Amino acid sequence: MKYSYDIEGGERREAEKKPPIVLVSKGKIYAYLFISAPVIGFLVFTFVPSLYSLYGAFTDWNGLGQMNFIGLDNFKALFKDEYFYKAMYNTIFMMIGIPIGVVLSLLLALALNRGVPGTNVFRVIYYIPVISSIAAISILWQWAYNGDYGLVNQFLGFFGIKGPNWLQNVHTVKPALIIMAVWKGLGYTMLLYLAALQSVPKTFYEAAKLDGANALQSFWYITLPMVKPVTFFIIVTSVIGGAQIFTEIDVMTPNGGPEFSSASIVWYIWQKAFGNFQLGYASAMAVILGIFIFIVTYIQFRLNERSRFDMD
Amino acid sequence: MRTKKMKTLFLALAFAVISALVGCSDKNASVGNGNGEKIELTFMFRGQPQEQTAYKNVVKKFEEKHPNVKVNIVVTSPDQYATKLRAAIAGRKIPDVFYFNPGELRAYVNSNVLLDITKYVENSKGVNLQDIWEKGVNKYRFDGEKVGQGNLYGLPKDLGPFALGYNKTMFEKAGIPLPDKDKPYTWQEFIDVCKKLTKDTNGDGKLDQWGTGLNATWTLQAFVWSNGADWIDESKTKVTVDDPKFIEALQFFADMQNKYKVTPSIAEAQTLDTYQRWLRGQLGFFPVGPWDLAAFDQQIKFEYDLIPWPAGSTGKPATWVGSLGIGVSSMTKHPKEAVELALYLSADPEGQKALVDQRVQLPNSVKVAEEWAKDPSIKPANKQEFLDIINNYGRSFPTEYTYNGEWYDEFYRNLQPVLDGKMSAEEYVKKAKPKMQKLLDQAIEQEKQASKK
Numbered sequence: 148m149k150y151s152y153d154i155e156g157g158e159r160r161e162a163e164k165k166p167p168i169v170l171v172s173k174g175k176i177y178a179y180l181f182i183s184a185p186v187i188g189f190l191v192f193t194f195v196p197s198l199y200s201l202y203g204a205f206t207d208w209n210g211l212g213q214m215n216f217i218g219l220d221n222f223k224a225l226f227k228d229e230y231f232y233k234a235m236y237n238t239i240f241m242m243i244g245i246p247i248g249v250v251l252s253l254l255l256a257l258a259l260n261r262g263v264p265g266t267n268v269f270r271v272i273y274y275i276p277v278i279s280s281i282a283a284i285s286i287l288w289q290w291a292y293n294g295d296y297g298l299v300n301q302f303l304g305f306f307g308i309k310g311p312n313w314l315q316n317v318h319t320v321k322p323a324l325i326i327m328a329v330w331k332g333l334g335y336t337m338l339l340y341l342a343a344l345q346s347v348p349k350t351f352y353e354a355a356k357l358d359g360a361n362a363l364q365s366f367w368y369i370t371l372p373m374v375k376p377v378t379f380f381i382i383v384t385s386v387i388g389g390a391q392i393f394t395e396i397d398v399m400t401p402n403g404g405p406e407f408s409s410a411s412i413v414w415y416i417w418q419k420a421f422g423n424f425q426l427g428y429a430s431a432m433a434v435i436l437g438i439f440i441f442i443v444t445y446i447q448f449r450l451n452e453r454s455r456f457d458m459d
Numbered sequence: 460m461r462t463k464k465m466k467t468l469f470l471a472l473a474f475a476v477i478s479a480l481v482g483c484s485d486k487n488a489s490v491g492n493g494n495g496e497k498i499e500l501t502f503m504f505r506g507q508p509q510e511q512t513a514y515k516n517v518v519k520k521f522e523e524k525h526p527n528v529k530v531n532i533v534v535t536s537p538d539q540y541a542t543k544l545r546a547a548i549a550g551r552k553i554p555d556v557f558y559f560n561p562g563e564l565r566a567y568v569n570s571n572v573l574l575d576i577t578k579y580v581e582n583s584k585g586v587n588l589q590d591i592w593e594k595g596v597n598k599y600r601f602d603g604e605k606v607g608q609g610n611l612y613g614l615p616k617d618l619g620p621f622a623l624g625y626n627k628t629m630f631e632k633a634g635i636p637l638p639d640k641d642k643p644y645t646w647q648e649f650i651d652v653c654k655k656l657t658k659d660t661n662g663d664g665k666l667d668q669w670g671t672g673l674n675a676t677w678t679l680q681a682f683v684w685s686n687g688a689d690w691i692d693e694s695k696t697k698v699t700v701d702d703p704k705f706i707e708a709l710q711f712f713a714d715m716q717n718k719y720k721v722t723p724s725i726a727e728a729q730t731l732d733t734y735q736r737w738l739r740g741q742l743g744f745f746p747v748g749p750w751d752l753a754a755f756d757q758q759i760k761f762e763y764d765l766i767p768w769p770a771g772s773t774g775k776p777a778t779w780v781g782s783l784g785i786g787v788s789s790m791t792k793h794p795k796e797a798v799e800l801a802l803y804l805s806a807d808p809e810g811q812k813a814l815v816d817q818r819v820q821l822p823n824s825v826k827v828a829e830e831w832a833k834d835p836s837i838k839p840a841n842k843q844e845f846l847d848i849i850n851n852y853g854r855s856f857p858t859e860y861t862y863n864g865e866w867y868d869e870f871y872r873n874l875q876p877v878l879d880g881k882m883s884a885e886e887y888v889k890k891a892k893p894k895m896q897k898l899l900d901q902a903i904e905q906e907k908q909a910s911k912k
Contacts, residue, residue: 209909210549211570295723296735317875397538402676402868405875421545423863424566424905 197437203430210426221431231432233407234415237321238390241411244325245385248332249378255333256340257370270341273334281331285398288327289314292399314399320409324395336381343374379451383444390440393417412436496527498793500800503533503547503554504616505540506819513817517810521803528796548572553788555797556804558616561598561606561782561859568601569862569910573612574787579798580611586802590824592618592849598859599784605695606860612786614805617749617820619781620848621677623768624747624839626740628761629656629668638766640841643776646682646711649744649769653721656743670721671744672733675712675878676871678746680854681778682708686771690857690867696903698895700870700888708771709877709884717880748781749821749845756818756838765844767852780853821845862906866899 204221206214225231255273259266276284291298294312303310313323347370355365393413396403403410403418410418412432420429504514511534518530533554535543540558547553553572567573580588588596595615602609630637635655638644644652653670660668683689688705691698699705716722723733737745740761747755747765755763767776785804787797803810811827814820822828832842858864870891876882 207905207908209566209570209905210545211566211572212909215908315875402871406873417542421541422868423865423902424909425863426549 200430200433203427204434205431206427208427208430209424210420211424214427217427221428222435224428225431225435230407230410230415231412234410234412237407237409238392238411238413240321241325241328241392242386242389244329244332245382245389247325248329248336248385249381251329252333252336253340253374253378255337256344257366259337259341260344270334270338273337275334276331277334281394282398284327284331285395288323288395289399292323314409315405317405317408320400320404324392324399324409327395327399328389328392332385336385339377339381340374343377344370347373379447383447386443386447387440390436390443498528498796499531500528500556500791500793500797501531501533501554502800502804503535503544503557505535505537505558507537509817510819513814513819514804517804517807517813518800520810520813521800521807524803525796525799528800530800551790553790555788555791555793556800557786557788559613559784559786561613561784562856562861562864564599564601564606564612564784564859565862565906566909567786568603568612569906571789572786574789574791574794574797575610575612576614576787576794576798576801577611579794580614580802583799583802585799586806590808590826591615591806592823592825592828594618594780594849594853595782595823598782598855599786607855613784614801615823616783616785616805617823618849619748619750620821620845620853621681621778621781622747622765622844622848623681623744623778624763624765625744626737626742626761627764629740629743640764640766640844643767644769646769646771650715650719650721653715653743654719657721666723668741669723669736669743671715672722672736672742673712673715673746674733675874679709679712680856681768681776682712682771684777684854685768685773685775686711687773690870691860691899695860696899698866698892698899700895701892704772706884706888709888711771713877713880713884716878747839750819752838753818764839765841767844767847776852778848778853779856780849781856861899862902866895866902869895869898 203214205216205218207217207220208214259269263269292313294300294310294315297310297313299313300310311319313319351369351373352365355369360368391413392411396409396411396414397417400409403414413436416429416432416436419425419432502518506514515532515534518532522528522530541560544554544557544559559567559573564573592615595618596611597607598615599613600607600609600611625638627637633655635652638652650670656668656670657666658668659666683705686704686708688699688702688708690700690705716724723736733742733745736742738755738758740759747763768778770776785801787794787801791797806824808824808827811822811824815822815827815831822831828846831837832846834842856864856867858867861867873891874887877884877887
């Protein structure tokens with residue numbers, strides 16, 4: 148999926164060199180056996196429940212008893228529900244963190260790639276938040292954002308700035324969550340970029356130098372295009388993940404924040420399904436969210452195809 | 460998927476998966492029928508680590524007393540419980556005995572999730588219903604119309620009366636006469652005392668001690684109810700937040716911060732701060748629940764005690780009594796034993812004693828609780844206040860009478876501007892009422908739809 152175009156291209160080239168591939172070779176059978184595990188997992192835990200949820204979206208299911216078919220009623224109610232729009236808006240707003248994270252992590256990766264002493268130590272430090280439990284991190288940041296004795300406001304206090312009460316303020320709650328998300332994702336994206344940077348052949352830079360390119364030019368014309376597949380991968384997966392932000396919202400602002408200003412769409416789905424016995428309605432929202440993610444991802448793939456960079 | 464071969468493979472896989480899913484038939488591990496075979500029950504509950512240990516021990520004791528029963532325990536952390544239970548219910552794999560929130564009672568009875576345990580409880584030899592708080596038991600009665608009367612669908616795991624505490628040491632330092640433990644303050648008196656307590660004690664020009672700091676989500680009820688108002692009417696179908704008495708109470712609540720300035724500043728109103736400040740001895744009054752006692756023992760360095768909440772125009776104090784229910788699944792194969800277990804967890808004196816010694820909750824059995832309240836070795840001194848709340852002036856949350864709580868959440872959702880003094884209480888309730896009523900109507904409609912099945 149991620150690099151389908153690469154693989155296809157590779158296959159095409161292979162096909163030119165080799166005889167047509169036999170499908171029923173012994174090796175292939177084993178290969179299928181091995182990939183069957185994730186495929187079965189996907190079918191059982193993702194695909195079948197998705198179908199169930201799709202059906203549920205057209206019922207008045209309350210999660211306890213039977214499901215009665217009610218046609219499009221859920222969707223009609225949904226498009227009149229101000230909180231649905233608000234949650235959708237909040238979710239999209241919080242994706243501002245994605246480009247910020249991409250830029251920051253690329254800068255960090257560049258810095259580390261220059262062979263600063265202690266690179267390994269930094270790599271570990273930046274990667275710790277990635278492997279930590281999101282719930283635990285949320286609790287830590289909740290303390291950090293505390294208006295009174297939180298770390299963030301104490302730090303601002305050094306410069307004589309009186310910090311707001313981050314999580315209780317309509318204007319600051321979303322930026323607060325964005326900062327946390329960027330911080331948490333930084334290590335992961337940085338590591339991917341670092342790997343990408345290290346795979347750029349040195350000869351390119353040498354050639355550019357001979358042609359009289361300065362550092363900025365070689366970054367712009369060599370480094371950026373070379374790490375583009377990674378950028379693409381990061382943005383696609385971050386958008387998919389960002390659309391489903393939930394845990395940090397639920398831990399840090401258990402009621403969806405002041406005036407519903409931090410409620411994400413998944414948080415609202417969860418609230419409807421498990422708080423108010425409206426699983427049908429929640430399923431309808433989940434279907435809309437699924438379609439939204441699909442469309443956005445599709446557009447990204449199309450855009451990416453148009454500006455494909457071939458290394459031949 | 461470019462070839463027939465692959466397609467067949469995928470189809471075969473999909474078929475295998477789906478048939479495996481369908482094959483998940485409902486098999487209960489037990490085949491016990493009283494002739495020497497073991498009966499197996501599943502008990503699902505939630506709790507903090509120390510609570511989990513305490514309850515596991517109580518279950519062990521139950522097994523010792525009933526050698527023919529084996530209890531399988533499923534336990535989750537508090538925040539994951541609701542989701543897991545709903546998943547179990549949706550999959551029709553309801554545990555035999557499980558905790559549930561009293562706010563969910565109507566929906567669970569309506570959709571036939573909970574067993575009517577009235578006759579089993581009456582015939583039980585183990586525990587007498589009279590031993591448990593009547594108010595606690597009544598939370599789990601439902602006659603199909605109203606909660607609080609009719610058949611029994613659960614038992615209280617515990618009751619959580621939300622009392623008001625005060626910092627005795629601070630009073631003594633300020634030379635203010637201590638509050639009466641039986642006669643509540645009027646609102647005016649409460650404000651006067653709070654004003655005296657709000658001050659800068661070290662002369663750095665910044666306040667470092669306040670009268671109180673209350674969170675609207677948990678303490679507004681005390682002011683609204685004691686002023687003779689409520690969120691919802693007697694029939695539990697009409698939202699009544701535009702009642703002048705309600706507006707008065709809400710305005711008073713917001714004024715504590717903005718007009719009388721006896722609480723920490725606006726920005727800090729709704730954080731955990733006030734709890735932290737109370738622990739550090741910076742607040743005069745602060746709510747105390749039975750679940751706080753263990754933490755307060757360890758962390759509080761001042762003397763504190765309990766008093767009734769300040770009373771509004773009714774002259775009577777009010778506050779809420781929370782609870783968690785223990786229910787039995789309508790699908791259980793062993794209703795008798797399941798109810799026995801629920802009763803044992805709820806009120807067996809021995810089990811209760813163990814739980815109280817762990818300081819995880821207030822005793823559920825009246826007798827044990829009265830002994831506990833009199834015990835001078837347990838702080839605070841006036842533990843009787845908790846029992847007074849249960850017996851006299853405590854109430855259920857408004858949401859415990861309705862199918863879901865969305866209408867009530869709506870009230871709090873946009874309340875912040877009122878608390879910040881940017882909007883008047885009157886203006887707010889006028890805006891909120893129609894929205895709340897619409898959600899309540901929806902819930903009532905939803906309940907009707909669900910019960911038709």
